[in-house]
Every structure is written in structure tokens, then in C-alpha cells.
Amino acid sequence: MSEKIENLLKEDRKFKPSELLIKNANATTQWFDEAKEDRLNFWKEQALKRITWFKEPTEVLDDSNPPFYKWFKDGELNLSYNCLDRHLETDGKRVAFYWEGEPGDTQVITYQDLYERVCKLSNALKKLNVKKGDRVAIYLGMTPEIVVSMLACARIGAVHSVVFGGFSSEALADRINDAEAKLVITADGAWRRGEIVPLKANVDGSLKLTEHIENVIVVKRTKREIEMVAGRDHWYHEITENEDTICEPEVMNAEDMLYILYTSGTTAKPKGIVHTQAGYLTGVTTTHYEVFDIKEDDIYWCAADCGWVTGHSYIVYGPLANKTTSVMYEGAPNAPDEKRLWSIIEKYKVNIFYTAPTAIRAFMKWGIEHPQSHDLSSLRLLGTVGEPINPEAWVWYHKYIGGEKCSIVDTWWQTETGSIMISPLPGITSTKPGSACGALPGIESVIIDNEGNAVGNGEGGFLAIKSPWPSMLRTVYGDDQRYIETYWSQHEGLYFAGDGAKYDDEGYIWLLGRVDDVMNISGHRISTAEVESALVSHEKVAEAAVIGRKDEITGEAIAAFVSLIGTEKGDEKLIDELRQHVSDKIGPIAKPKSIVITPDLPKTRSGKIMRRLLKDISEERKLGDVTTLANADIVSELQNRATETDDE
Numbered sequence: 001m002s003e004k005i006e007n008l009l010k011e012d013r014k015f016k017p018s019e020l021l022i023k024n025a026n027a028t029t030q031w032f033d034e035a036k037e038d039r040l041n042f043w044k045e046q047a048l049k050r051i052t053w054f055k056e057p058t059e060v061l062d063d064s065n066p067p068f069y070k071w072f073k074d075g076e077l078n079l080s081y082n083c084l085d086r087h088l089e090t091d092g093k094r095v096a097f098y099w100e101g102e103p104g105d106t107q108v109i110t111y112q113d114l115y116e117r118v119c120k121l122s123n124a125l126k127k128l129n130v131k132k133g134d135r136v137a138i139y140l141g142m143t144p145e146i147v148v149s150m151l152a153c154a155r156i157g158a159v160h161s162v163v164f165g166g167f168s169s170e171a172l173a174d175r176i177n178d179a180e181a182k183l184v185i186t187a188d189g190a191w192r193r194g195e196i197v198p199l200k201a202n203v204d205g206s207l208k209l210t211e212h213i214e215n216v217i218v219v220k221r222t223k224r225e226i227e228m229v230a231g232r233d234h235w236y237h238e239i240t241e242n243e244d245t246i247c248e249p250e251v252m253n254a255e256d257m258l259y260i261l262y263t264s265g266t267t268a269k270p271k272g273i274v275h276t277q278a279g280y281l282t283g284v285t286t287t288h289y290e291v292f293d294i295k296e297d298d299i300y301w302c303a304a305d306c307g308w309v310t311g312h313s314y315i316v317y318g319p320l321a322n323k324t325t326s327v328m329y330e331g332a333p334n335a336p337d338e339k340r341l342w343s344i345i346e347k348y349k350v351n352i353f354y355t356a357p358t359a360i361r362a363f364m365k366w367g368i369e370h371p372q373s374h375d376l377s378s379l380r381l382l383g384t385v386g387e388p389i390n391p392e393a394w395v396w397y398h399k400y401i402g403g404e405k406c407s408i409v410d411t412w413w414q415t416e417t418g419s420i421m422i423s424p425l426p427g428i429t430s431t432k433p434g435s436a437c438g439a440l441p442g443i444e445s446v447i448i449d450n451e452g453n454a455v456g457n458g459e460g461g462f463l464a465i466k467s468p469w470p471s472m473l474r475t476v477y478g479d480d481q482r483y484i485e486t487y488w489s490q491h492e493g494l495y496f497a498g499d500g501a502k503y504d505d506e507g508y509i510w511l512l513g514r515v516d517d518v519m520n521i522s523g524h525r526i527s528t529a530e531v532e533s534a535l536v537s538h539e540k541v542a543e544a545a546v547i548g549r550k551d552e553i554t555g556e557a558i559a560a561f562v563s564l565i566g567t568e569k570g571d572e573k574l575i576d577e578l579r580q581h582v583s584d585k586i587g588p589i590a591k592p593k594s595i596v597i598t599p600d601l602p603k604t605r606s607g608k609i610m611r612r613l614l615k616d617i618s619e620e621r622k623l624g625d626v627t628t629l630a631n632a633d634i635v636s637e638l639q640n641r642a643t644e645t646d647d648e
Contacts, residue, residue, distance in 0.1 A: 010504075011391050011432050011433060011434055011435065011504070013391075013395075013432060013433055014430050014431070014432055015398070015408075015430060015431045015432075015433075016430045017407060017426060017427050017428065017429070017430065018405075021293075021407060021426055021427040022427045022428075023427075024293075024295075024427070025293055025425070025426050025427025025428060026289055026290055026293050026294065026426075026427075027289075027290040027293075027425045027426075027427070027428060027441070028428070029428055031290070031441040032441045034441070035441035035442040036441075039442055039444070039467065040060045040061055041060075042441060042442050043060060043061075043071075043282065043442055043469075043470050044060045046282055046285075046286045046442075046470075047060075047072055047075075047278065047282040047470070050281070050282060050285040050286060050289070050321070050322075051077055051082060051278065051281055051282065051285070051321075052077070052081065052082055052086045053075055053076065053077050054076040054077055054078070054251050055074070055075060055076035055077075056075060057072035057073065057074050057075030057254060057278070058074055059072070059073060059074060060072065061468065063468065066468075066488075066493070067468075067483070067484060067487070067488040067495075068474070068475065068480075069468040069472065069474075070254075070255050071254065071255070071276075071278060071279035071282070071468075071470045072254040072255075072278040072279060072282075072470075073253070073254055073255050074253075074254070075253075075254040075278050076251050076252065076253060076254070077251075077252060077254065077277060077278055077281070078154070078155065078249035078250060078251065078252050079151075079154040079252075079258060079277060079281055079317060079321070080118060080122075080151045080152070080154040080155035080249055081155075081249040082281060082321045083151060083154075083316070083317065083320035083321050084111060084114060084115040084118060084151065084320070085115065085249065087111045087323050088111060088112060088115060091111055091323055092110060092111050092112035092115075093110050093111075093112065094110060094111050094323065094325065095108055095109065095110055095111075095325045096109050096110060096111045096113070096114045096320065096325065096326065097109045097114070097144060097147070097325075097326050097327070097328045098299075098325070098326070098327050098328070098348050099143070099144050099327075099328045099329075099330075100327070100328070100329045100330065100344055101143070101191065101330045101331070102191040102192070102193075102194075102329075102330045102331025102332070102335050103191060107144060109144055111323075114144075114147070114148070114151075114320075115245075116245040117144070117148045117240075118148050118151045118152050118155060118247075119155070119243070119244065119245050119246055119247040120240040120241075120243040120244070120245060120247075121148055121149065121152040121236075121240055121243075122152040122155045122156050122247040123243040123244055123247050124217075124239045124240050124243050125152055125153070125156060125158065125183070126156060126247075127239075128183060128214075128215045128217075128234075128239075129182075129214070130153075130156065130158050130182065130183055131156075131157075131158070132156065132157030132158065132250055133157065133158070133159065133256075133257070134158045134159065134182050134183075135158070135159045135160075135161055135179040135180060135181040135182065135260065136149075136153050136158050136159070136160050136161070136181055136182070136183050136184075136185065137160075137161050137162075137163055137172070137175065137176050137179065137181040137183070137184045137185070137213075138150065138153075138160055138161065138162045138163065138184075138185045138186075139162075139163045139165060139167075139172055139184060139185070139186045139199060139202070139203060140162075140165060140185060140186060140187050140190070140199065140219065140306075141165050141187060141189075141190025141191065141192075141197065141199070141221065141330060142190075142305055142306065142328060142329065142330045142331075143187070143190070143219065143221060143330060144328070145185070145187070145219045145236065146162070146306045147306065147315070147316055147328075149185045150162065150259075150306070150312070150316055151316070151320075153259075154258060155247060155249050155250065156247070156250050157250035157252055157256065159179075159257045159258065159259060159260060160258075160259045160260075161175060161179045161181060161259060161260040161261065161262070161272070162259070162261065162306055162307055162311075162312070163175050163262070163307065164305060164307025164308065165190050165197055165199055165305075165307060166197070166307070167202075167307075168202065169202045169203075169204075169205030169206040169208075169209070170205075170206070170209065171270075172202060172203065172206040173205075173206035173207075173208075173209035173210050174269070174270065175262050175270065175272075176206060176210045176212055176213060177209070177210050177212065178262070178269075178270075178272055178477065178478065179260050179272060179477065180212050181212055181213065182212060182213065182214050182215075183213065183214060183215045183216070183217065184203055184207075184213055184215075184216045184217070185216075185217045185219075185236075186199045186200055186203045186216060186217070186218055186219070187199050187200065187218060187219035187220070187221040187222070187236075188200050188218060188219070188220055188221055188222050188223065188224050188226045189221060189222035189224050189226075190221060190222070190330070191221075191222065191330055191331050191335075192331060192332055192335070193331070193332045193334070193335045194335060194336065196222050196224055198224075200218055200226045200227075201226065201227075203216060204227060213232075214232070215232060215233075215234060216229075216232055216233045216234065217234050217235075217236050217239065218233055218234065218235055218236060219236040219237075220235060220236065220237060252277050253277070254276065254277050254278035254279070255276045255277070255278075255279075255474070256276060256277050257274055257275075257276055257474075258275050258276055258277050258280055259274075259275055259312065260272045260273065260274055260275075260477050261273050261275070261308075261309055261312065261415055263415055271476045271479075271482065271486070272476055272477030272478065272479075273309075273415050273416055273473045273476065273477075274473055274474045274475050274476070274477050275312075275418055275471070275473060275474070276474050278470075279418075279469075279470035279471055279472070280317070280418050280419075280470070280471045281317060281321060282470040282471065283313075283418050283419035283469065283470045283471025284313040284314070284317050284318035284321070284418065284419045284471060285317075285318055285321045285322055286419070286442075287318070287419045287420040287423075287440065288313075288314060288318030288319060288321075288322055288324075289322055290425060290440070290441075291383070291409050291411060291420050291423050291425065291426075291440070292314075292352050292354070292381060292383065292409070292426075293352075293381055293407075293426040293427065294319075294322055294324055294352070295351075298324065298325070298351045298352055299325055299326075299327060299348050299349055299350045299351050299352075299378070300319060300324050300325065300326050300327070300350070300351065300352045300354075301326065301327035301328075301329075301344075301345070301348075301350045301352065301353050301354065302314040302315045302319070302326070302354040302383075303329065303333070303341065303353065303354065303355040303359070304354070304355075304356075304385070308415075309414070309415040309418070310354075310385055310386070313418065313419055313471075314354060315328065318419075327344060327348050327350055329341075329344060333359060333362070333363075334362075334366070337370075338363075338366040338367075338370045339370045339373060339374065342370060342371045342373070342374035342376060343374060345374065345376055345378070345379065346374040346375045346376065346378075349378040350378055350379060351378055351379060351380050351381065352379075352380070352381045352382075352383070353379060353381075353382050353383070353401070354382075354383035354384075354385060355383070355384065355385070356384065356385055356386035356387070356607050357384055357386060357387055357388070357389040357390065357393055358386065358387070358543075358603065358607035358608065358609070359607065360384065360389065360393050360396070360397050361390075361393050361536070361542050361543040362542075362543075363396075363400075363401070364393060364396050364542045364543075364565060365542035365543065365563065365564075365565055365566065366566075367565070367566050368400050371400050371401055372400070376401060376402075376403065377403065379401065379402060379403070379406050380405075380406055380407070381406055381407050381408075381409065381426060382397060382398070382401060382402050382406045382407070382408045382409070383408070383409045383410075383411060384397070384408070384409070384410045384411065385411050385413075386607065386608065387511075387513065387608060388410075388434065388436075388510070388511040388512065388513060388529050388533075389410055389433075389434055390434060390532060390533040390536040390537070391432075391433035391434035391533055391537065392433075392533070392536050392537040393536060394408060394410065394433035394434050395433050398433070407424070407426045407427075407431070408424075408431060409423050409424050409425075409426065410423065410424065410431075410434070410435065410436045410437070411423040411436065412436040412499075412509075412511050414497065415473075416472070416473045416487065417465075417469070417471065417472060417473075418471030418472060418473065419471040420440065421439060421440060421443050421445065421465070421469070422436040422437070422438065422439050422440065422443070422445060422509055422511075423436055423437065423440060424436070424437040424438075425440070432504075432508055434510065434533060435504070435508045435509065435510050436509050436510070436511055437508055437509060438507070438508065438509055439509070442469065443465065443469055444465060444466040444467045445463065445464070445465055445466070445509070446463075446464050446465075446466050446494070447459075447460070447461045447462065447463055447464070447501050447502065447503060447509070448461050448462055448464050448491065448494070449461045449462075450462075452490070452491035452494065455502075455503065456503065457503045457504070457505050457506070457507050458503065458504065458505050459502065459503060460500065460501065460502030460503075460512065460527070461500070461501065461502070462496070462497075462499070462500060462501065462515060463497040463499045463500070463501040463509075463511070464490075464491065464494040464495060464496055464497060465494065465495040465497065466493070466494060468495075472495070473487075498514055498515055499511055499512065499513065499514060499515065500512035500513060500514070500515055500517070500518050500527050500529075502527075511529070512527035512528075512529045512530065513527060513528055513529040516611075516612075517529070517547075517611060519546075519547075519548030519556050519558065520548065520556050521548070521556055521557070521558060521589060521590075526558075526589070526590055528545075528546040528547065528548070528611065530586060530590070531544075531546040531558060531560065531582060531586070531590050531592070532544045532545065532546050532560075534581065534582045534585040534586050534590065535560060535562060535578060535581070535582060535592075537581075537585060538577075538578060538581050539565075540564050540565055540574065541562055541563075541564060541565065541578070542563050542564060542565045543562070543563045543601060544560055544561065544562045544563075545560070545561045545601050545609045545611055545614055546558060546559070546560045546561075546592070546611075547559050547561075547611050547614050547615040547618060548615075549615060549618040549619050550619055551593070557593040557594075558590065558591070558592040558593055559592060559593060559594045559595075559596075559614075559618045560578075560592040560594070560595045560596070561595075561596045561598055561601055561614055561638070562578065562595055562596070562597055562598065563597075563598055563599060563600055563601060564597065570597030574597070575595045575597070578592075578595055579591050579592055579595065594618075596638065598634070598638055599634070600634045601614075601634070602614065602634055602635055602638065613635070614638070617635070617638050617639055
């Protein structure tokens with residue numbers, strides 16, 4: 001018998017789109033019909049509609065050498081041109097970014113401004129001998145220069161590799177070495193919760209571990225004193241100030257490399273995910289338009305970081321190619337206080353807000369008084385990204401941020417997919433709290449069991465994609481075999497996403513987290529996400545992480561780590577109450593054997609909970625390096641609390 005992930009948690013609440021939304025929605029049900037009838041023609045039409053080509057492609061998909069698919073392979077274009085030049089004649093004065101620095105400084109950057117900044121840096125890069133195909137590492141905070149740097153690379157045909165500013169010198173060196181980058185763009189520092197992240201010092205440390213870097217460009221952001229190496233290090237403002245504001249865009253083939261973005265692997269060497277030009281731009285422009293229902297006068301805010309794929313696709317390339325006005329914020333959501341994000345939404349009258357469930361659960365913990373003290377009435381659409389959202393967090397988001405009037409798009413996609421794959425569509429989809437709903441037009445998803453058989457409604461298994469899509473990764477940089485083995489070897493012809501998923505009785509898709517996060521409890525395959533959602537549905541719980549730990553009787557036992565809302569205190573009475581609550585919600589089989597109450601959970605710099613670390617703590621194994629966590633100080637406290645907690 002094929003093994004399937006059990007479908008435990010039920011959700012009957014459903015939210016229909018408003019009549020106004022239905023009337024004005026960008027996407028229509030016809031998109032689904034057209035894509036189903038002729039998927040390749042659908043993508044061809046999107047590519048021709050959304051991209052300005054130097055040479056239009058004559059072929060849509062080359063699938064002669066799977067899984068090394070090529071899209072629009074004889075087409076020619078430039079992404080910087082598509083994001084900037086083509087808008088200037090009619091919309092040069094349109095605001096591209098309202099930028100807000102953490103200390104309170106601001107910039108209003110028009111498309112003309114951004115174009116000139118990009119051209120100046122492009123010319124400076126050329127003078128430092130950066131050529132088409134060369135790799136450039138970008139290690140910056142969320143200042144305008146990170147967008148300028150990405151677009152300047154795209155303009156001259158260099159391949160950018162953005163490394164999140166929270167990563168260590170060693171992590172940066174690993175990525176520089178793998179990509180063989182010849183230049184780094186960094187800053188003297190970045191602001192984070194009132195402190196300065198020492199970016200340049202980290203770069204200096206990384207360069208002791210690599211011999212590839214010839215030049216370092218340094219943005220003066222914090223004005224802190226730093227060491228500059230003569231001949232190697234250059235101030236950004238000095239090398240760009242006298243450059244020409246015109247730089248002709250390089251003509252790029254559709255399948256030329258655009259960027260390498262490394263996944264933050266915890267055990268194995270990080271994978272350099274390769275994205276190319278035309279297919280990627282087709283995917284991000286189409287999904288940005290349809291999923292976020294973008295209108296001409298919208299103020300849009302993707303509250304991500306350009307160190308991650310969300311920033312690449314939905315801060316830079318998708319919005320700019322679609323001529324969108326965006327908000328960009330440098331710092332932490334609670335700097336200087338927990339009202340910061342809501343004050344920004346109020347100030348710029350933001351219409352669309354896109355953030356992670358981790359952030360939403362933090363907002364819940366901080367309390368409703370913070371959003372309620374600001375006018376959020378400009379919001380009409382909310383989005384989530386990064387991991388499955390608990391139904392109760394979804395409802396909180398809908399009620400207190402969206403004022404019970406905003407559509408919510410819960411999006412599933414990956415660094416590897418390049419753009420959103422599964423999501424509700426505003427004006428079309430009736431949403432369910434916690435569900436990503438269904439695949440977008442042109443995307444063929446399927447949930448399978450261990451043997452590769454499709455499961456039916458009410459059943460769970462593993463998410464896969466049946467056919468190639470334009471914005472898909474092309475390979476793992478320098479390692480084609482790893483690309484095949486990781487994504488295409490499980491079942492012939494299927495892209496294996498590595499995520500558990502289920503259909504509910506109506507066919508809605510529910511994402512259940514990574515396959516590694518599926519527990520085997522007395523022969524029952526249970527997703528950690530469902531148990532976490534049951535815990536978060538309790539009125540006192542803000543956030544929960546669940547892992548399976550070794551157990552002599554049941555094989556694995558459920559161990560939960562829970563943080564509470566506001567000033568709530570935990571005790572044995574509450575722990576018993578939470579166990580029973582889970583049992584009532586999804587059944588006795590899912591009742592946690594142990595629950596640890598903690599003020600916080602260990603998270604990566606991108607905000608994802610480190611469940612593997614919690615598993616090590618729970619099983620009292622030796623821990624590796626935890627210094628790269630966003631909140632490393634919580635680890636020792638968790639270790640103490642875990643050993644003090646009595647099992648049921």
C-alpha cells in the first residue's frame with residue numbers, strides 16, 4: 001500500500017470575493033480555460049504581451065533534452081531595459097520607490113532617477129573590467145543601491161549573486177567561491193534594530209577565504225569607520241559620480257544567465273539556483289499582475305529582503321517591469337517600535353502588502369493595539385509568502401490588518417520556481433484560511449504518494465509539478481547532476497518540490513511544509529504544519545513549532561515548542577489545556593507528548609523556524625554552530641527548558 005500523509009485538520013470557513021473585486025479583477029476564469037486548452041500558447045501570449053523584445057522568439061519551449069528545458073530560446077532582450085528604459089518616455093516622473101531608512105531618512109526615486117543611477121553604476125562596473133557573463137556578488141542591506149546593483153548587472157550582462165546581509169563571512173566566501181565572483185558590492189554597514197551590521201568587515205573576513213575577488217565597491221551608508229584597501233576597495237559614490245547617465249543595454253539571449261541565488265542549506269553545501277532571462281521575466285511579470293491584481297495607481301509593498309528570491313521577483317523585476325510604484329523599507333519591523341510597519345502603510349497609503357506568516361505571528365504576539373492605532377484603510381489586498389500560514393493567523397491578518405475587507409493571497413513558490421505557482425486569484429477564488437487554494441493558469445501541479453500515483457480529494461502526499469514552466473530554475477550552478485538528482489529523480493517527468501501537501505474534500509490545496517517535517521507517529525504520517533496550526537488556533541498561542549523526536553514505543557513522539565501572545569505566562573495547567581486542544585482539533589493521535597513554553601523560537605535570518613535545531617535540542621544532541629541564527633541567544637534557554645519539561 002502506498003504511503004500518504006494523513007489529512008487531519010479541517011477548515012470550513014470560506015471567504016468569497018466581493019462584487020467590486022470580481023468586476024475589476026485583472027485575471028479572469030478565461031485565463032484558466034486558455035491555459036488548459038493550450039498551455040504553451042498561453043505562455044507565448046504572456047511573453048509577447050509583457051516583454052519588450054529586441055528580437056521576438058519563434059519557439060516557445062525546447063524540451064528536447066529534459067530536464068534541461070529552454071524557453072523562448074531564440075529571443076533577445078534586456079531585463080534592465082524592460083524595468084526602466086521602456087517606461088521613461090511616458091512615465092519617467094512616476095515614482096519607482098518610496099524608500100524609508102530605519103533611522104527615519106527617506107528617498108523618493110522616480111523611474112528616471114533609477115535609470116540614471118543604474119547607468120552610472122553600469123559604466124563604473126565596465127571600467128572595473130566586469131564583462132558579460134562575469135559574476136558579481138552583492139552583499140548589501142535594503143537600501144536603493146541593492147536594486148541599482150542588480151539592474152546594473154542585468155544591464156551589462158553580468159550575473160548577479162545577492163547574498164543576504166545577515167550571512168557570515170564564511171557563508172559569503174562559500175558563495176563567492178562557488179560562483180567565482182570577481183567583484184563584490186557592499187556597504188560600510190546596514191541598520192538593523194538600531195545597531196549597525198558590519199557588512200564591510202564581513203566582506204574583509206570573507207576575502208581571506210577566497211582568491212576570486214578583484215574589486216570591492218563600498219556604499220557609504222552608516223558613516224562608520226572602516227578599513228579600505230588601496231587599489232581593491234572603491235567608494236560607490238566616488239566611482240559613480242562622474243559617470244555618464246547613459247549606458248546602452250547589452251543584448252541578451254533569452255537563455256543567458258540572469259542570476260545565481262544560493263539556497264541556505266543547513267547540512268549540505270548551498271545550491272546555486274540558476275535563473276535565466278526571458279522565462280523568468282515572463283513568470284514574474286505575469287504572476288505579479290494576476291496575483292496582486294496590480295492597478296496603474298497602486299502603492300505596493302513587498303516587505304521582503306532582496307537577499308531572498310521574493311525580493312528578486314516581487315521587489316525588483318516583477319514590479320519594475322510592470323511599472324509599479326513600490327515602498328521599500330531598510331530595517332526591522334519593530335524598529336524603533338512595533339508600530340513601524342503600520343506607520344509606513346499609513347504614511348504612503350499602501351494598497352497591497354506582502355509579508356511572511358512568521359511576521360504575521362510576530363504582529364499577533366505584539367498585540368492588536370499597534371495596527372489599530374493607525375489608519376490602514378488604504379489596504380485592499382494582502383499577501384503571504386515563505387511557509388504555510390496557520391488558519392488562525394490568516395483570520396487575524398484578515399481581521400486586524402485587512403479590516404475584514406481585503407482579499408488575501410496565500411502564495412506557494414520556491415527559489416527554484418522563480419515565481420508564484422499556487423495561489424488564490426483576486427476576484428476569482430473563494431479563499432479558505434490557511435489554504436493556497438490552487439495552481440495558477442499555465443501551472444500543472446499534482447499531489448502524489450510515495451509511488452508517484454496522484455492522490456484524490458481528502459488525501460495527502462507530496463507536491464510535484466507535471467510540466468515545465470517559464471520561470472523554472474535551469475540547473476544548480478556548476479552541478480547539473482545535483483540538479484537532476486534533487487528535483488527530477490524521484491519520479492520520471494515530475495519536478496519534486498520537496499513539500500508535503502494535501503487536498504481537502506473540495507480539492508483545495510494545503511501546503512504542509514517540507515517533506516522532512518512529516519512525522520511517523522505509531523504508523524500514522526502526520527504533518528507538523530497541521531499540529532502547529534491546531535496549537536496556534538488556541539487564543540493564548542502566537543507561534544508554535546512541532547517536531548517528531550525518537551520514541552521507544554511510538555517510533556516518533558510529537559514535541560511542541562510554543563510562544564504565547566503578549567505577556568501571557570505558561571504553566572502546567574496551560575500545557576495540559578494545549579494538549580487537549582490539539583486532541584479536540586485533530587484527534588488524540590496528534591496530542592503532543594511534550595510542550596515547551598518559550599518566549600521565542602530559533603529562526604534563520606530569513607525568519608524561518610529552525611525545526612531541525614529544535615529536534616537536536618529535544619533529543620539532547622550536540623548542537624552545531626548557531627551564531628548565524630537571527631536570535632542565537634534563545635538556544636541555551638530552550639535547552640534548559642526542554643530538559644525541565646516532563647513528558648505527559
